[in-house]
Amino acid sequence: MIPEHSKVEIAERLKHIKPSATLAINEKSKALQNKGKKIVRFGLGQSPFPVPAVVVQALKDNAHQKDYLNTKGLEPLRIAVADYHKRVNQLDYSSENIQIGPGSKELIYDILLALDATLLLASPSWVSYEPQGRLAGINFEWIPCSYEGQWKLTAEAFEQACKNNPGQKVSILNYPNNPTGQTYTKEELEALAGVARKYKVVIIADEIYGALSFDSHHSIAEYYPEGTIVTAGLSKWCGAGGWRLGTAAFPESLKEILNYMSIIASETYTSVSAPIQYAAITAFQKADELDLYLDKSNRILKIVSSYCQQNLSAAGLSIHPTMGGFYLFVSAEPKREMLERRGIKDSTTLAEIMLEEIGVAVLPGIDFGRPAEEFTFRLAFVDFDGEQALQLIDSQLEQEDFINRCCQDIKVGIEQLTNYFN
Numbered sequence: 001m002i003p004e005h006s007k008v009e010i011a012e013r014l015k016h017i018k019p020s021a022t023l024a025i026n027e028k029s030k031a032l033q034n035k036g037k038k039i040v041r042f043g044l045g046q047s048p049f050p051v052p053a054v055v056v057q058a059l060k061d062n063a064h065q066k067d068y069l070n071t072k073g074l075e076p077l078r079i080a081v082a083d084y085h086k087r088v089n090q091l092d093y094s095s096e097n098i099q100i101g102p103g104s105k106e107l108i109y110d111i112l113l114a115l116d117a118t119l120l121l122a123s124p125s126w127v128s129y130e131p132q133g134r135l136a137g138i139n140f141e142w143i144p145c146s147y148e149g150q151w152k153l154t155a156e157a158f159e160q161a162c163k164n165n166p167g168q169k170v171s172i173l174n175y176p177n178n179p180t181g182q183t184y185t186k187e188e189l190e191a192l193a194g195v196a197r198k199y200k201v202v203i204i205a206d207e208i209y210g211a212l213s214f215d216s217h218h219s220i221a222e223y224y225p226e227g228t229i230v231t232a233g234l235s236k237w238c239g240a241g242g243w244r245l246g247t248a249a250f251p252e253s254l255k256e257i258l259n260y261m262s263i264i265a266s267e268t269y270t271s272v273s274a275p276i277q278y279a280a281i282t283a284f285q286k287a288d289e290l291d292l293y294l295d296k297s298n299r300i301l302k303i304v305s306s307y308c309q310q311n312l313s314a315a316g317l318s319i320h321p322t323m324g325g326f327y328l329f330v331s332a333e334p335k336r337e338m339l340e341r342r343g344i345k346d347s348t349t350l351a352e353i354m355l356e357e358i359g360v361a362v363l364p365g366i367d368f369g370r371p372a373e374e375f376t377f378r379l380a381f382v383d384f385d386g387e388q389a390l391q392l393i394d395s396q397l398e399q400e401d402f403i404n405r406c407c408q409d410i411k412v413g414i415e416q417l418t419n420y421f422n
């Protein structure tokens with residue numbers, strides 16, 4: 001199943017992976033900040049919230065854990081993850097079919113590495129999927145999505161891509177979505193599941209933002225259990241991106257891929273650091289404190305997202321309200337004439353100019369697989385003090401007061417953007 005590649009081929013593949021515009025924007029932001037310019041960081045998709053206190057305590061209590069762990073992951077943690085899936089999505093997994101890895105990013109890559117398949121990707125999609133496919137040496141095809149269709153993959157477009165690509169296929173569905181902030185309804189998931197089943201597509205359901213759904217969260221694994229691998233982790237809902245702990249849940253029918261994952265783990269990262277795995281058990285177990293933390297986090301994200309979306313929409317930009325996670329995907333297409341008059345021809349230049357002229361860092365649509373000349377960008381609304389926001393969320397403040405108290409930088413950034421586009 002694993003494709004064979006010579007060293008020369010691998011080196012050749014690496015040459016074709018360009019540093020993303022994200023890195024360029026980050027470098028430029030830093031350079032401008034070093035010169036004393038104030039930059040509002042709408043670029044980085046990192047949780048603004050602190051890791052919940054009970055989880056931090058669990059890490060402290062386990063600092064002494066020093067042994068190498070099983071390549072699949074610590075058994076009590078795998079049991080906690082399987083229980084979590086049962087509790088949250090009514091999905092049944094044996095703890096034997098859970099793989100723990102250093103972030104879901106690594107796990108997704110390892111799945112791609114273990115497959116000899118064509119990768120079908122919705123455009124827009126998260127920045128790392130395409131380079132990961134390239135690194136893994138597999139072919140891929142972009143499936144266009146549209147603003148009118150809320151940037152979601154439709155069953156029709158998915159089916160067309162399946163017809164275009166004979167042979168084994170894999171697709172990564174991410175919801176709530178980075179970069180669009182959109183998620184799928186039960187009916188949409190069911191329709192996509194029908195296509196996946198018909199063409200035997202392996203689905204990687206990237207549900208890293210699942211717990212940050214503003215409404216209820218459903219998994220495509222409910223409708224296509226036999227062909228879906230669900231990936232998740234601590235990075236987003238638990239504010240612990242730097243802890244590097246991801247999970248992948250496999251159905252019995254895809255055990256062959258899981259076995260490859262263990263081989264890859266045993267020859268590369270071995271296992272996630274032991275104290276982190278012990279602490280993660282607490283994060284996946286049910287606790288009122290964690291439910292409260294999540295409820296507050298989601299209410300805050302919803303307020304901040306609505307504030308940004310309402311103001312930018314009022315300035316004439318096209319945006320769908322966030323349904324979960326930290327992102328808004330903004331289309332400045334209604335401002336095309338004005339932007340072209342200013343000599344701006346593509347999303348990369350638009351992002352660079354916004355950074356230089358108004359000190360606002362966003363990521364251009366091209367980084368997510370959108371056409372270069374389309375005026376789209378992703379805005380991550382996380383440049384605020386999450387700890388302070390968690391303390392204030394229950395004080396019944398109106399949206400405007402809440403933003404004034406906790407999110408001054410976001411307010412400045414949104415004002416800059418609205419002035420620019422007006």
Ligand SMILES: Cc1ncc(COP(=O)(O)O)c(C=O)c1O
Nearest residue numbers: 103104105126178208233235246
């Ligand atoms: C859509 C998406 N998937 C996966 C990841 C990777 O998360 P992890 O920290 O678990 O590797 C990210 C992180 O930004 C993401 O946005």
